[in-house]
Structures are given as C-alpha cells and as structure tokens.
Amino acid sequence: MMTTRQLLIRSAARLLDEGGPSAVTLRAVGALAGVSHNAPYKHFADKQDLLAAVAAGELRALTRAMKSAAARRTSATGKVEASAIAYVRWAQAHPARFKLTFGSWEGEHDELADAAATAVESMNKGVSFAASQGALRGDPEQSAALIWALGHGAVDLSLSGHLGKRSRAITPERLVKLLIQTLSESEPPQR
Amino acid sequence: MMTTRQLLIRSAARLLDEGGPSAVTLRAVGALAGVSHNAPYKHFADKQDLLAAVAAGELRALTRAMKSAAARRTSATGKVEASAIAYVRWAQAHPARFKLTFGSWEGEHDELADAAATAVESMNKGVSFAASQGALRGDPEQSAALIWALGHGAVDLSLSGHLGKRSRAITPERLVKLLIQTLSESEPPQR
DNA sequence: ACCTGAACACCGTTCAAGT
DNA sequence: ACCTGAACACCGTTCAAGT
Numbered sequence: 001m002m003t004t005r006q007l008l009i010r011s012a013a014r015l016l017d018e019g020g021p022s023a024v025t026l027r028a029v030g031a032l033a034g035v036s037h038n039a040p041y042k043h044f045a046d047k048q049d050l051l052a053a054v055a056a057g058e059l060r061a062l063t064r065a066m067k068s069a070a071a072r073r074t075s076a077t078g079k080v081e082a083s084a085i086a087y088v089r090w091a092q093a094h095p096a097r098f099k100l101t102f103g104s105w106e107g108e109h110d111e112l113a114d115a116a117a118t119a120v121e122s123m124n125k126g127v128s129f130a131a132s133q134g135a136l137r138g139d140p141e142q143s144a145a146l147i148w149a150l151g152h153g154a155v156d157l158s159l160s161g162h163l164g165k166r167s168r169a170i171t172p173e174r175l176v177k178l179l180i181q182t183l184s185e186s187e188p189p190q191r
Numbered sequence: 192m193m194t195t196r197q198l199l200i201r202s203a204a205r206l207l208d209e210g211g212p213s214a215v216t217l218r219a220v221g222a223l224a225g226v227s228h229n230a231p232y233k234h235f236a237d238k239q240d241l242l243a244a245v246a247a248g249e250l251r252a253l254t255r256a257m258k259s260a261a262a263r264r265t266s267a268t269g270k271v272e273a274s275a276i277a278y279v280r281w282a283q284a285h286p287a288r289f290k291l292t293f294g295s296w297e298g299e300h301d302e303l304a305d306a307a308a309t310a311v312e313s314m315n316k317g318v319s320f321a322a323s324q325g326a327l328r329g330d331p332e333q334s335a336a337l338i339w340a341l342g343h344g345a346v347d348l349s350l351s352g353h354l355g356k357r358s359r360a361i362t363p364e365r366l367v368k369l370l371i372q373t374l375s376e377s378e379p380p381q382r
Numbered sequence: 383a384c385c386t387g388a389a390c391a392c393c394g395t396t397c398a399a400g401t
Numbered sequence: 402a403c404c405t406g407a408a409c410a411c412c413g414t415t416c417a418a419g420t
Binding site: 383384389390392394398399401 | 402403404405406407408409410411412413414415416417418419420
C-alpha cells in the first residue's frame with residue numbers, strides 16, 4: 001500500500017523525467033496522483049518541500065547505486081573508480097533528477113540534508129580505505145573531494161554542452177579515470 | 192547612450208543579483224528599464240532568449256577576468272592557476288549569475304554559444320602553453336578539461352553546501368591548486 | 383487527519399492598436 | 402520599427418468548508 005505522500009513524490013519524479021522541471025506543477029502532480037491540486041499542502045509545507053523529498057529519494061538511490069558498483073570490484077582504487085563512474089553514469093542517465101538534487105536549496109530540508117550527509121560519508125569511506133592501503137596518496141578527505149568535484153563538474157559541463165564539444169576523447173568517465181590514475185601515481189603533495 | 196536592448200539586459204542582471212532567479216520577471220525587468228512588461232518581446236524572442244543574452248554577457252566578463260588574472264603572473268603554471276582561481280572566485284562572488292550562465296539552455300542561442308566557445312578556447316590556450324613548456328604533462332586538452340571541470344564542480348557543490356561542510360581545509364581554491372600541483376608533478380599517464 | 387473547490391495575486395505570452 | 406494596454410491561460414498558495 002502506498003501512502004498519498006509517497007504517491008505524490010513518485011508522481012513528481014515521473015513528471016520531472018518526462019517533461020523537465022517546468023512540467024512539475026502542483027496541479028499536474030495532483031492529477032497524476034489522483035488527488036486535487038492542493039492536496040500536497042497536507043503533506044508538504046510547499047512545492048519546494050515536495051521537491052526536496054524527491055531529491056532526497058534520488059540521492060539515496062544514487063548512494064545505493066554507488067555502493068553496489070563498488071561492491072563488484074575488489075581492489076581499493078577499483079572500488080573508488082566504480083563508485084565515481086556510477087555517479088557520473090547516473091547523472092547522465094537522469095539529467096533532470098541530477099540538476100534538481102544538486103540544485104539550490106533554500107531553507108532547511110532535514111531529509112535531504114541527511115541523505116547528502118550519508119552520500120558524502122560513503123564516498124569518504126571508500127577513499128579512506130584506498131588511502132589506508134597506500135593505493136591513493138594525500139589527505140583522503142581532500143582526495144575524495146577532488147574526485148567528487150571533478151565527476152560532478154564534468155557531468156554538469158557535459159550536460160550543458162560546454163565540455164568536449166570538439167574532442168570525442170573528453171568524457172566525464174575518462175576524466176574521472178584519468179584523475180584517479182593520476183592520484184594513485186603521484187607523489188604526496190608536500191602540503 | 193544605451194539602447195533599450197542593453198537596458199533590458201542590465202535590468203535583468205541586476206534583478207538576478209538582488210533577488211535571485213525568481214525576481215527576474217518580465218514585468219519587473221520592464222519596470223526597472225522604464226518600459227512596459229512586454230516591450231522585451233521587441234528585442235528578444237522570449238524570456239529565455241533575454242536570459243541567454245545576460246548569460247553571454249556574464250561569460251564574456253568572466254573570460255576577461257580570467258585573462259587579466261593570468262596576465263599578472265609570469266610562470267606558465269602560474270597563469271593557469273590564476274585563471275582557474277579567477278573562475279572560482281567569480282562564481283562564488285556571483286552565484287546567481289554562475290548558475291544562470293552554466294544552467295540548462297534549450298534551443299539555439301548564438302551569442303551564448305560564441306561566448307562559451309571563446310571561453311573554452313582561452314582556457315585551452317593557457318594549458319597548451321604550459322604543456323609546451325613541459326610544466327604540465329599529459330594531453331593539454333584533457334588537462335584543461337580536468338582543471339575546468341574540477342573548478343566548476345567544486346564551486347557548484349560548495350554553493351549547494353555539499354562540499355567541505357566538515358573540513359575547513361576543503362575549499363574550491365585549495366582543490367584547484369592541489370590538482371594543478373598534482374598535474375605538474377605526475378608522470379605522464381601511459382594513456 | 384485528510385481532502386476539495388473557489389478565490390487571489392502573479393506570471394509568460396499574444397494581439398490589436400497606437401506612434 | 403518600437404511600444405502599449407487588455408486579455409488569456411496558467412501557476413503557487415490560501416481559505417472556508419466538508420468527511
């Protein structure tokens with residue numbers, strides 16, 4: 001049995017996938033969920049709050065995908081790489097969800113903040129493991145941030161069409177692999 | 192003398208700075224420019240087209256800032272670093288303009304596409320110069336994409352509050368410097 | 383506790399009309 | 402060629418009312 005709340009979240013996510021952000025109106029969400037256009041106000045403070053719930057769900061799904069991708073690899077750097085690649089693939093497969101999830105959020109959204117904290121923690125853990133094995137040098141938290149920021153930026157630029165318009169060799173996946181390779185080969189920065 | 196078109200662009204940019212994207216309505220733009228709320232349609236196809244003109248202007252200003260920052264340094268890697276830092280600083284100083292400029296653009300916007308091509312070209316040139324001097328290893332276009340994507344992603348995550356919430360040591364500036372340092376020290380990737 | 387229908391203020395866009 | 406005012410369809414949000 002699905003609660004109305006869950007139904008509203010799913011409806012919003014589907015509208016987002018099918019028609020982009022502009023298709024996600026409370027009226028359309030309500031219609032798709034089979035309720036009136038202001039039923040959402042009984043479950044969410046406002047539209048932003050509903051969207052935050054959608055984003056939180058997406059972020060949890062992304063974290064799961066990254067963990068399961070990492071689990072399929074054995075080497076420590078392999079796990080980190082698989083995790084980062086999963087991030088990039090997910091973002092490219094669901095651009096609208098990606099933009100929503102990592103967009104600008106005003107105000108407090110506990111559920112989303114929790115999901116974000118869990119995601120960050122998961123990434124840091126993988127990199128720390130690789131660092132403890134000597135497979136990645138430098139401060140683990142810095143390395144994790146480096147890898148994450150690169151993957152995120154590469155996908156974002158790629159989605160907006162700015163990246164690798166001329167060269168076919170420059171894809172988010174390749175950049176991520178290149179960075180991880182570089183980090184595993186380089187001397188520790190004399191900080 | 193300022194044309195109405197220029198006045199509309201400036202008005203939109205100012206509203207964006209002061210009140211965020213939601214403050215940029217055609218009615219407010221018109222009022223601030225001293226014309227009616229649909230005068231913009233005589234100069235732009237629609238609202239998106241006006242925003243694209245704003246974004247193009249911002250992108251040109253950013254490119255100028257990067258070039259002038261690079262000019263103040265002498266070493267090849269110094270120029271690349273100064274350029275990347277200028278990018279990051281600009282984005283942090285003008286988050287709303289940054290989000291707009293690198294947001295999703297549907298359809299053709301020649302002016303914006305031109306500005307983007309010029310920006311990319313400028314960045315590639317700086318990195319190519321450093322590579323030709325042996326200061327940066329690896330394929331120059333890949334290295335440029337790496338640096339750019341990292342700076343872009345670091346700022347974007349930082350603005351949405353996901354980056355370095357726990358550690359004060361993780362800022363976009365530091366990550367950019369760290370990456371460039373790593374790229375200048377590392378062995379060439381065996382491709 | 384949850385939902386509805388009417389209403390409000392606002393928005394982007396179109397159109398006939400003015401100079 | 403450029404601008405205006407009225408109008409249209411749509412939106413998020415509020416509110417009184419129903420169960």
